[in-house]
Amino acid sequence: MFNEVPELYDRVRPGYPDELFADLVTVTGMDEGSSVLEVGCGTGQATRSLAALGCSVTAIEPGREMAALVRQRIATFGNVEVETSTFEEWDDRGGRFDVLVAASSWHWVDPSIGWQRAHDVLCPGGWMALLGHVVVRRPGELEVYAETADLHERFCPGNPG
Template identity: 40%
Template structure:
């Protein structure tokens, strides 16, 4: 996840935060305030803002040095551990809540569900959430997709419910269900192009492709009247860890 270090400041200023209701949903599902919360891939703290509302001891695991430094400056009360999820050692007895926002796809797909379950205390709660960026205006959506496809025909999005399906299909958690929250978000050209510059698919492209994409999208926003309206869909997937194998 260290691809985001060079744009950590931009990430913090342009990425939208999460609805505060997520904290309430986690506490209600867990059955009260958990003994501890661990956030995997915390980045600059966009989701940490919500998880801190749970008012439980909070540990944030983040591998990128620049993002971890920014995270620590924003949340001095949290314990920051610089590590990947795969190299991180869970606390003795397990975490009460293990959360992961917009980072589940960066974790090893072969082990992320089993590692998450083993990191939780028996009966602990998994909370995976993230945004799906769409457009309130179908014409804007079609125009943006056409531009991106012209620059790189291989561009493709994961299904909106992909991490819900992943968690269900792996069968590591009980009582899995999803909560979906939606809101419209208007962005001017500068904020919109800044947001684009923080996306993994953009950062993974060669510089020339990045420049072409930003130029073309900037012209589109001008054609739209100087702004776009995002249809921001936030999905929260909750699951419960059963007793570990061998437990009595």
């Protein structure tokens, strides 16, 4: 569904704060020499931030229209390659990565394949970073956000927000 309306998806999807990527660098030790695999890059919201760090990024996106949009958005970066594939079917060509990032996308990966595959494509001592949004109910927000928070709590119990 997202692939049919990539511009709309990009416009309404929340982005990620710069502090998140600063923390990612601190925790993983990634730098300009690091190789990053991004699984399910969507329209490139996290991809742009990863590219700005200067590391080498391989971004995988199964949706052709989504992948086309991210290619446009990162065209000025020479350190990003976007491949159209699912993670499960992607040809890694023997490549290994220092960090695997999945920004609000890991839930789309088949767990019977994905976890082992992630292990296999990471360098020894590599990092896997699963990034996502936390639904927080704030006073004064529209009722739809309150309803979403209730559903999130119901299906993801223990969420501190």
